Amino acid sequence: AQSVTQLGSHVSVSEGALVLLRCNYSSSVPPYLFWYVQYPNQGLQLLLKYTSAATLVKGINGFEAEFKKSETSFHLTKPSAHMSDAAEYFCAAYGGGADGLTFGKGTHLIIQP
């Protein structure tokens, strides 16, 4: 079964600074990987996905993520943080078969003015 680890339950950055949210997955076979964002009192919204095409994936709102097989990582980045980026971010992996998505615990992104 898949497991997904997000390092840091809370990450705080200044407005305009680089955003880096870390995600590592465990699998002997590269899975399908996703990043979702959750704003307060809302459902999860897809930011981007990796499905074994290009290793650098661009998503919405200026976010991108790079799949690194050797590191089993799929970290999410954004060059310049905006106040509106404050939210909870979830990394998820789908390893195939009858399993649904396996989610990380989430990272709460705080943007300092």
Add this chain to the structure above:
Amino acid sequence: DAGVIQSPRHEVTEMGQEVTLRCKPISGHNSLFWYRQTMMRGLELLIYFNNNVPIDDSGMPEDRFSAKMPNASFSTLKIQPSEPRDSAVYFCASSFSPGDGQPQHFGDGTRLSIL
């Protein structure tokens, strides 16, 4: 396009009562998922349907929980009898061919409070 629609958005009831949560998936999607989100446990997959058939219900906490999908456009999650520890946000998600890497699309959730 309409997204995944869940109802009610909020539910407050007393313990011991039956609770029914409803979900309408995106038209054309053949997979439906029910999740529960709490501060302590994060997002947990409860049950997964494919073509209206339950595929994996290993995440259902106990016999008090049941889920049905009578047709491709409707699913329910029922808790009977409800307990305070069932308080959480319940999400429904749908997808087309998740095995091909298609993402899941989430509803806005039902915030359930059991008093």
